[in-house]
Amino acid sequence: MSGKSLKAIVESLIFVHDHPLSLDRLALILEEYERADIRIALEDLMEDYAHSDRGVVLVQVGGGYQLRTRPEHADYIRRLNKTKGVKFSQSSLETLAIVAYRQPVTRAEIEYLRGVDSGGVLKSLLEKKLLKILGKKDVPGKPLIYGTSREFLELFDLKDLSSLPTLKEIQELAPPDPFADQPALPLAEEPPAA
């Protein structure tokens, strides 16, 4: 319960590290402990994990120790990945931002602003239903014009497009400070209680 046992310390280190942790490295970090004791703690820990029916196992891999999920859980973990909501790529975010703020907008305008071909990312945003085609522009070539969808509003929890914060509103938060480079000046503190 104390959690201050060497075994617990070793476990927490292995837990937070994103690579297998070697005995050498552990001995280096835990300088106040004997290497032999750390080795024993590791063996105990291996034993504990092997004899539990837990979802996580301690494995020796790549010259170190690493906690991993049980292989037989792979299917469930894959599902987590599917619903994970991977972060928006920068290109999706840029395109979404341009359409949100400049709609109705054509692909040419988006590409002018982004400076790169945006056909693929537009298609993918259309498939995700975050954008929609508003119609065709009445100019030669009749390019499609894009706008944001209801799903877009839902994603950002917006009542309507007018509640989209403007760039101006954000810039107003912190206007460039002409005195930003001014160094802090030494100032006297209160005198010690006399």
Add this chain to the structure above:
Amino acid sequence: MSGKSLKAIVESLIFVHDHPLSLDRLALILEEYERADIRIALEDLMEDYAHSDRGVVLVQVGGGYQLRTRPEHADYIRRLNKTKGVKFSQSSLETLAIVAYRQPVTRAEIEYLRGVDSGGVLKSLLEKKLLKILGKKDVPGKPLIYGTSREFLELFDLKDLSSLPTLKEIQELAPPDPFADQPALPLAEEPPAA
């Protein structure tokens, strides 16, 4: 030993996810299981972790469940990560506290309470994702309204907003001081018991 128990599955999912995992999300992923059973598995797991002397604990934070190291091991982990961890300025902390307790709140309200311009600190907290824009307030001028994010809860080890420590009550009326050279303040909203 089979590791195929619901408890073990839930544990492996929580382990592998890089954010707190909510019961809702678990129920969605583990569609073949009853939500009630998942809840029981979670409770069992909480119990197991609480009664072990392991280096990792299961906590409820940011609306979900997450495995975290024990605070008493922080020193060792900092040696591994070579980080000193987050440090906040007084202005960030004040602003976070005000937004946390008063949300949804506008910049003007924050500035009235703090007595100083808070645009810069608001912007920096938005950039750190500790605050989020909730929308615009339905009053003239349509000011932006702010709230705390899930990251805020995660950072400050809060299960949800309702687990914020209770704000201290302001003592409404001072006892009259007979020796005061000035009349005591009639500050009370309600008259003192006569």
Add this chain to the structure above:
Amino acid sequence: MQENLFHEAMENAYLVQIEQFEGPLDLLLHLIKKNEVDIYNIPIAAITKQYLEYMELLKELNLDIAGEFLVMAATLLQIKSRMLLPVEREDEESEVEDPRAELVRRLLEYQRYREASSDLVVRNLLGRDVFARKFPSPELAEMEPEEEPADVQLFDLIEAFRKILSRVSVDTFHSVGADGISIADRISQVLSILHEAKTVCFDSLFTEEMTRDLLVVTFLSILELCKLKLIKIVQVESLGSIWLTAAATDDGAEAAGPDADDLELEGAFVG
């Protein structure tokens, strides 16, 4: 004794940064605590004096005094003078509020959030006191990720847009560029050219001596005019010259000028 508080301090050469005080409320709380006075019964004359001394010190050090500090100084002086007025006793029913009441409420409220913020900072902070696995597990990395929108905040969207604009050109969306011309100005210039010439070659609107900013402004003006359907763009043959013509004016569309909504939208990007 209190008078020379800060000057004494200077002599003692205790160095501290000006950031010590977050604002006037912070300074006032500090003075109240230092003088060990009752916050509900602030000796306003003494506290005001010390507050002003601090302002004086800032001035001597040639520091910029934030406007908020000056506003508070004025408030304190006003309260002080109101405190000197005789309290009218004849009307017992309508109690006159103490001139300090509003200030005390603000100080108490501020103090409350100060305390709340110190409660926050002593919690088990993630990344300082407790640690989680904040990295993609190898188990997950080995699997195909499937992109689904979820983890994005409004602020990300605005930031993305801001970055695009800064990349395109700092001045493009500024109302005044290097040539001192805004999109709105350029729109009317292009329109008047079209009025006279009826049809102009696209290239003729972009000349060599124009700055990059003006080129961009011109281009955006043309886009805007298309959007407003005030001009038509015609390309007779593939890769041939592009021609601009004024849109049909019979219905008075031209007279209506740029749509107010669109201009407002534009305004949103102008810094």
